[in-house]
Amino acid sequence: MTTLKDLRPGERGRVTGYVTDRLPSRILEMGLLPGTIVELVRLAPLGDPLDLKVRGFHLSIRKHEAELILVERL
Amino acid sequence: MSGSCHEPTTTTLLSDGQAPAIVHRVALAGNPNVGKTTVFNLLTGLRQKVANYPGVTVERKSGRLIGHEDVEIVDLPGTYSLNPRSMDERVAYDVLVGRMRGEPAPDVVVCVVDATNLERNLYLVTQIMDLGRPVVVALNMMDAVAENGLELDVNTLAKRLGVPVVPMVARKGQGIDRLKEILLRGVPSPTAERRWTLMPAVASVVEALSQQLGEEAPDIPERQRFFEALSALTSDTLLDEWRTRAPRFYQAVLAARQTLEARKVPYRQAEMIGRYGWLSPLVAEVLRKRPDAQERTLSDRIDAVLTHRIAGPLIFLGILLLIFQAIFSWAVPFMDAIETAVAWTGEQARTLLPDGFVEDLIVDGALTGVGNVLVFLPQILLLFFFLGLMEDTGYMARTAFIMDRLMRRLGLSGASVVPLLSGYACAVPAIMAARTLDNERDRIITIMVTPLMSCSARLPVYTLFIAAFIPSVPVLGPLNAQGLAMFSLYLLGTSMAFAAAWVLKTFVFKGESSYFVMELPPYRAPQFKQIIYRMLDRAKAFVTRAGKIIFSLSIVIWFLASFPRATLDPELLAQRHALETWYLQTRDSLHAVGAPLEAFEALEATYEDRLTPITDAEAAQQIRQSFIGRLGHMLEPLMRPLGFDWKITAGIISSFPAREVIVGTMATIYGVAHAGENEIILREALRADPAFSPLVAVSLMVFYVFALQCMSTLAVARRELDTWKWPAVMWGYMFALAYLFSLLVYQGGRLLGFE
Numbered sequence: 001m002t003t004l005k006d007l008r009p010g011e012r013g014r015v016t017g018y019v020t021d022r023l024p025s026r027i028l029e030m031g032l033l034p035g036t037i038v039e040l041v042r043l044a045p046l047g048d049p050l051d052l053k054v055r056g057f058h059l060s061i062r063k064h065e066a067e068l069i070l071v072e073r074l
Numbered sequence: 075m076s077g078s079c080h081e082p083t084t085t086t087l088l089s090d091g092q093a094p095a096i097v098h099r100v101a102l103a104g105n106p107n108v109g110k111t112t113v114f115n116l117l118t119g120l121r122q123k124v125a126n127y128p129g130v131t132v133e134r135k136s137g138r139l140i141g142h143e144d145v146e147i148v149d150l151p152g153t154y155s156l157n158p159r160s161m162d163e164r165v166a167y168d169v170l171v172g173r174m175r176g177e178p179a180p181d182v183v184v185c186v187v188d189a190t191n192l193e194r195n196l197y198l199v200t201q202i203m204d205l206g207r208p209v210v211v212a213l214n215m216m217d218a219v220a221e222n223g224l225e226l227d228v229n230t231l232a233k234r235l236g237v238p239v240v241p242m243v244a245r246k247g248q249g250i251d252r253l254k255e256i257l258l259r260g261v262p263s264p265t266a267e268r269r270w271t272l273m274p275a276v277a278s279v280v281e282a283l284s285q286q287l288g289e290e291a292p293d294i295p296e297r298q299r300f301f302e303a304l305s306a307l308t309s310d311t312l313l314d315e316w317r318t319r320a321p322r323f324y325q326a327v328l329a330a331r332q333t334l335e336a337r338k339v340p341y342r343q344a345e346m347i348g349r350y351g352w353l354s355p356l357v358a359e360v361l362r363k364r365p366d367a368q369e370r371t372l373s374d375r376i377d378a379v380l381t382h383r384i385a386g387p388l389i390f391l392g393i394l395l396l397i398f399q400a401i402f403s404w405a406v407p408f409m410d411a412i413e414t415a416v417a418w419t420g421e422q423a424r425t426l427l428p429d430g431f432v433e434d435l436i437v438d439g440a441l442t443g444v445g446n447v448l449v450f451l452p453q454i455l456l457l458f459f460f461l462g463l464m465e466d467t468g469y470m471a472r473t474a475f476i477m478d479r480l481m482r483r484l485g486l487s488g489a490s491v492v493p494l495l496s497g498y499a500c501a502v503p504a505i506m507a508a509r510t511l512d513n514e515r516d517r518i519i520t521i522m523v524t525p526l527m528s529c530s531a532r533l534p535v536y537t538l539f540i541a542a543f544i545p546s547v548p549v550l551g552p553l554n555a556q557g558l559a560m561f562s563l564y565l566l567g568t569s570m571a572f573a574a575a576w577v578l579k580t581f582v583f584k585g586e587s588s589y590f591v592m593e594l595p596p597y598r599a600p601q602f603k604q605i606i607y608r609m610l611d612r613a614k615a616f617v618t619r620a621g622k623i624i625f626s627l628s629i630v631i632w633f634l635a636s637f638p639r640a641t642l643d644p645e646l647l648a649q650r651h652a653l654e655t656w657y658l659q660t661r662d663s664l665h666a667v668g669a670p671l672e673a674f675e676a677l678e679a680t681y682e683d684r685l686t687p688i689t690d691a692e693a694a695q696q697i698r699q700s701f702i703g704r705l706g707h708m709l710e711p712l713m714r715p716l717g718f719d720w721k722i723t724a725g726i727i728s729s730f731p732a733r734e735v736i737v738g739t740m741a742t743i744y745g746v747a748h749a750g751e752n753e754i755i756l757r758e759a760l761r762a763d764p765a766f767s768p769l770v771a772v773s774l775m776v777f778y779v780f781a782l783q784c785m786s787t788l789a790v791a792r793r794e795l796d797t798w799k800w801p802a803v804m805w806g807y808m809f810a811l812a813y814l815f816s817l818l819v820y821q822g823g824r825l826l827g828f829e
Contacts, residue, residue: 021340025308026512026591028346029155031194036350041374045383046479049488049590055193055354058377058594060475062482065589 002073004050004066007040013071014038023068031055032069097181097257099146100139101169103202104186105195106152107468107595109214111604112244113186114149117254124611127174132165132509133615142258148180154194154593156201156301157309160512170202171298182208182261184253189219189226189241190596192357193350196235200270200349203237206297208261211239212253217246218596223367227360234356236264245601266297270352272304275337276344279330280304283323290320307331308342373468373596380469386476393469394495397460405530408452416445434636435629443628447621450500451613453530457499458612461492461507462605468595478590484572485579487513487590490520494571497527498564501787502616505794513588519578521794522804525787526571528564528779534734535778536563542757543771559775567779570811627731627785631702635728635739640699642692650688657681687745694745702728702739716777716813717770717820721763726783733783769828773820780812 007013015036031054032038039053049062102117104110114122118137125134132151139145150169151162158167165174172179183202187195203209211232219226232239238256242249272280284303287294294302306313306327316324334341379385420437427433464470470492478488486494489511496504504524511517528536536559544559553561657677664673697703706724713723721743729736737756744759760766782788782805791801 021342024589024591025157025342025346026154026159026589028343029157029197030591030593031197031346031350033343033347033350041377042381044381044475044479045386046476048479049475051377051381051475051594055191057191057194058596060471060478060590060592060594062478062590065591 002071004038004040004052004069004071005063007038007071007073009040009042012037012039012074014074015069016072017070019068019070024065027061027065027069030059032059032061037074038071097145097260099178099180099182100148100257101180101183102147102149102186103166103170103183103198104150104152104212105154105188105191105198105593107593108152108186108188108191108195109244110152110186111149111608112601113184113212113214113242113250113253114147115604115607116244116247116250117147120607124614127165127168127177132161133611134165139254139257145257148177153198155198157305157312161509163512170205170207171302172295179207182210182257184210184212184257186212186214186244189213189215190222190224192226192361193353196353196357197346197349199235199237200353201301203235203264204268204298204301206263206266206295208263209237210253210256210261211235211237212244212249213239213241214244216241216248217243222371223364225362225364227362231356231360234269234360236269237261263297268300270348272348273339273344275339276307276334276341279334279341280307283307283326283330286326287316287320287323290323291316303327304345308345371596376597377472377594381472381475386472390473390476393464397457397495400456400460405452405456409449412448412451413445416441416448435632438636439629439632440625442632443625447617447625450502450530450616453499454503454616455609455613457496457503458609459605461496462608463600464492466598466600466605468597471592471594474590474592475594482588482590483576485519485575485583486523487511487516487520487588489590489592490516493520493524494527497524497529497571500529500531500616501525501527501784502790503612505787505790506612506615508794515583516588518795518800519575519583521791522578522800523571523574525782525784525791525804525808526567526574526780528567529733529784531733531784532563532778534737535729536560536775538737538740538756539760539771539775542760543766543768559772563775563779566776566815570780574807628735631728631731631735634701634705635697635703635742637700640692640696642695646688646691646695650685650692653681653684653688690745693742697724697739697742703743715821716816717767717773718777718816719765721765722770722774726777726781729783731785733778736778767829769820769823772823773816776819777812777816780808780815782808 002013003019004013004015015032015034015038017034032052036054041051041053041058043050044060049060050066052059052061100117102110102114114135114137117139119140122135122137125136126132127134135149137147137149139147148169150166153163153166155163156167156170158164168174169177169180170183183205185199185202187199199209199211213226213228213231216226226241228239228241238261240249240253240256242253244250271277280300280303283306284299287303287306288296288299303323306316306323307330313324313327316327331341340347380389420441423437423441424433427436461470464473473491474488476488477491481488481490490508493504493508493511496507501524504527505521508517508520508524511520540556540559544556547555549555549558660677661674664677702724703720705727706720706722709723709727710718710720713719713726718726721740724743725736725739728739740760741756744756744763746755746759760771788801788805791804792798795801
């Protein structure tokens with residue numbers, strides 16, 4: 001099972017689903033929905049949080065939430 | 075009050091919309107960082123009104139449309155969706171759905187949209203459209219679209235959305251005339267059919283619920299019911315509001331949730347899936363990449379440096395140092411100037427007013443109070459300027475990104491960094507800056523620990539006692555013992571702030587989860603005009619909010635220090651009498667011999683010189699016998715274990731409105747109030763007092779690191795948290811820390827053989 005957390009900087013993936021349905025709804029409102037293509041741009045200097053590019057903008061979430069989002073590598 | 079009248083035109087933009095109504099109330103909505111405030115400034119000019127929404131501390135910014143006094147524009151806080159989480163978002167939500175107390179629903183909503191970030195921005199637009207009110211989309215940043223090598227088909231976008239769309243470059247004022255024209259012509263409501271589709275399993279449930287809601291709450295406009303029912307189904311906070319207002323609807327929603335959960339329908343995601351499902355293809359249709367489009371924008375390349383693993387933190391540190399430097403040194407001449415101006419005004423007032431109670435009340439009470447408020451202004455303005463610059467360029471989000479990991483360990487979030495650092499200048503604006511935190515737990519913890527950051531009001535206290543008792547001997551390179559002492563005090567406060575945050579996270583808010591979802595907006599060139607407006611706005615808020623409390627408390631403290639009137643030592647009275655007699659007689663004899671002007675001036679000077687010690691001695695007797703002096707004596711047994719005698723105790727009490735007041739009080743008690751233009755005399759007096767020693771001074775400074783000697787902080791915390799509970803806890807735990815640590819320092823020091 002690959003999650004968003006497993007992507008390496010520069011890699012892209014497509015969201016396939018979630019590990020739990022209790023993900024903060026703000027993440028979904030920001031557009032991280034099944035089918036969405038996400039790029040992991042970089043990690044913060046201390047390794048967390050992540051800088052994601054999704055729907056043309058940069059979104060930052062923590063690994064803690066990233067590992068709840070399932071992706072397939074592209 | 076319709077001052078100007080414009081003909082209602084018959085041209086409707088949409089065939090099946092209602093006839094456009096004349097617009098009186100316009101709400102400006104939009105995501106954060108889309109240039110909403112720029113659009114607001116363009117529409118209203120500089121005549122803006124800042125007030126508060128009832129019951130919350132969120133500012134209500136409004137203004138009148140330039141040239142059309144009858145049209146009011148309200149600038150709502152930025153929000154990503156109509157599913158509110160922070161206080162700011164809640165206000166935007168309440169106004170848009172028409173449930174803000176004392177605020178009728180807007181006639182038109184202008185939704186400002188970042189054209190370079192269409193999909194996510196339009197998410198909010200589709201939600202606002204579902205409210206059934208007229209909407210205009212202000213499509214801002216059109217220049218950036220072209221720069222990024224993209225082409226945007228505005229006409230198709232408008233057609234698909236079914237609302238007017240105005241392309242704009244707000245920073246350059248482009249498109250504003252067209253927007254005004256549309257507003258003045260009147261905007262029709264969007265068509266009733268929803269353009270996006272909710273998955274059928276959820277849609278049918280929401281339809282049924284919205285009918286139920288209509289029966290129980292008929293005041294909710296029909297067009298809005300579907301949206302309200304959907305919101306209640308998916309948001310616990312929003313559902314909670316119906317518990318008493320529409321109890322049957324409330325129960326029906328709970329039942330519907332159970333049914334949907336049993337059927338494994340992902341109803342909480344349904345709205346997002348539905349809206350984005352409609353928006354994605356729409357954006358793909360209207361947005362085309364030119365062949366010269368670059369994969370990496372300029373902003374991406376800047377980020378590669380500013381959030382770089384090594385360069386990023388270093389640059390952040392450098393920027394912090396610069397801000398510190400500015401606050402601590404650039405502000406000082408202005409603060410001095412303010413103090414001089416207040417002192418000068420006081421002297422002028424003394425010559426104008428008859429001696430006595432009223433004179434003292436005005437000069438020592440009221441004017442000191444004004445001075446206590448104004449002296450903070452230079453630092454507050456500078457801090458807000460830098461914060462504004464960081465916000466406006468988009469760098470602020472990066473500081474949170476860089477620091478989140480570290481801050482989370484301590485029970486805070488990356489977004490707490492800025493409020494905490496602002497605390498070094500002044501806890502009042504810092505606590506206000508914590509509003510940007512959308513997680514309630516993080517916000518409370520941040521507010522609770524911010525006052526531990528050594529603010530600028532502690533600086534005069536540190537400076538006085540360090541200069542008086544810490545020798546200026548070199549320790550390490552350019553660092554001397556005084557500098558090291560100062561640094562240690564800051565470090566002590568800061569580490570305790572982190573420790574307190576950790577304790578709150580671990581023991582008080584245990585189990586409550588926090589999350590971090592933050593946009594990293596594209597970097598943009600700062601707009602200095604905007605930054606300065608915002609800086610002035612915030613400074614005004616400080617002066618009016620905290621100012622009132624500081625001012626009135628200063629008068630109370632003046633009263634406590636001036637009453638009861640002391641019975642002066644007869645010897646002192648005799649001295650004064652003798653001096654005055656000598657002065658009058660000498661003057662008369664000078665007159666008699668027709669002495670030159672210089673002789674009179676020399677006499678005046680001598681007289682003043684001899685009078686000052688007498689006045690100072692009188693002031694010292696007064697404060698000793700005043701309520702504050704008595705309180706000092708009364709509480710001395712409590713403070714004795716910390717090494718504080720009644721004089722320091724009285725100083726601490728007097729500095730409750732503002733910490734630095736202790737410096738003035740000590741000067742008065744030691745009878746050097748008027749000699750004390752330069753602090754050196756006060757330092758000498760302190761050193762000469764056997765009750766004082768380096769150990770006592772350290773104990774006192776440690777006390778000031780922790781004790782919450784600041785009424786305005788308490789007042790602002792009370793406003794921001796809407797309860798006295800947390801401010802009370804705040805004062806209590808900080809006093810406990812102060813007492814405990816001073817006790818440890820003093821008793822420990824004595825055990826080690828210090829005096």
